Amino acid sequence: MKTLIHALCGAIFVIASIQIWKGVAGADDFRYLTGYAGLGLSGIHHQFTEYTPDLSTVQMDNTIESACGTGFWLFYDATNYAMDSISCSWHLVNHCGNWSTYCQNMVSSLRYAGSPHGLNNNYYNLYEGTSFRGEEFRGDEDAAQLGDLDLAVSSLIVTGQAAWTFYTGLDFTGATVCVYADETTTNSGIDLDFARIENLSELGLPDNSIRSVARGCFSERVVGAAPRSHAGEEHVHDAN
Ligand SMILES: *[C@@H]1O[C@H](CO)[C@@H](O)[C@H](O)[C@H]1NC(C)=O
Ligand SMILES: *[C@@H]1O[C@H](CO)[C@@H](O)[C@H](O)[C@H]1NC(C)=O
Ligand SMILES: [Ca+2]
Ligand SMILES: [Ca+2]
Numbered sequence: 001m002k003t004l005i006h007a008l009c010g011a012i013f014v015i016a017s018i019q020i021w022k023g024v025a026g027a028d029d030f031r032y033l034t035g036y037a038g039l040g041l042s043g044i045h046h047q048f049t050e051y052t053p054d055l056s057t058v059q060m061d062n063t064i065e066s067a068c069g070t071g072f073w074l075f076y077d078a079t080n081y082a083m084d085s086i087s088c089s090w091h092l093v094n095h096c097g098n099w100s101t102y103c104q105n106m107v108s109s110l111r112y113a114g115s116p117h118g119l120n121n122n123y124y125n126l127y128e129g130t131s132f133r134g135e136e137f138r139g140d141e142d143a144a145q146l147g148d149l150d151l152a153v154s155s156l157i158v159t160g161q162a163a164w165t166f167y168t169g170l171d172f173t174g175a176t177v178c179v180y181a182d183e184t185t186t187n188s189g190i191d192l193d194f195a196r197i198e199n200l201s202e203l204g205l206p207d208n209s210i211r212s213v214a215r216g217c218f219s220e221r222v223v224g225a226a227p228r229s230h231a232g233e234e235h236v237h238d239a240n
Helices: 002-022
Strands: 032-038 042-048 066-076 087-098 109-113 123-127 136-139 155-159 164-169 173-179 183-187 190-197 212-215
Antiparallel strands (some): 032 042, 032 066, 066 109
């Protein structure tokens, strides 16, 4: 019994230490994106840690050419992540680089995908538009209905190691598909696991058909969990 209590205390201590470490700003898994006006990390720059719907508010509109960052960041050529904007993405851990010419000097809004609380926490982001554009519904818990994104989801991102089941009916009914992260970026032992679904045909579901979400894999149809080739089906340009 005594041994068991010791083992439990040990486990609780380990969990507590991880939680404390994760909460430290400046820890290696701290999510950020520092954008630079010039190539090679030159010129004026700004560090982003939050959703930024209009980069002119920080004098960085149509300016970024190179960056350093950690996380799954999404960039749009219009403000407010607009439905008709062009999007680029960055999914790296403590990496710096010049952006592709396609993504340079055009970004007017940016946001991240994933949990606000931890880089690789289990999380889902659902988007109104294809290629992660427009309004969003996001969370880390079951959702029996999706509010404004009911019958409107056209793309999604899953982060972390949990599976999520997406349903075409309210309250976890209807047709289902389960999604696991199928890509991982790693640097110095920090992992970022994700799946990026740019349109629902990648899940075999009709556009605008998702109505509820549950944590766990409750479907015969499983997407991810094994490396999935994106060759020839990229629509969002990688910024790096
Ligand atoms: C970025 O571009 C600058 C200017 O063209 C170049 O000097 C630098 O080597 C590039 N950096 C990388 C990592 O490619
Ligand atoms: C959805 O994605 C598939 C494959 O990635 C692509 O062939 C198709 O054109 C896309 N459809 C839309 C509406 O973007
Ligand atoms: Ca722009
Ligand atoms: Ca839609």
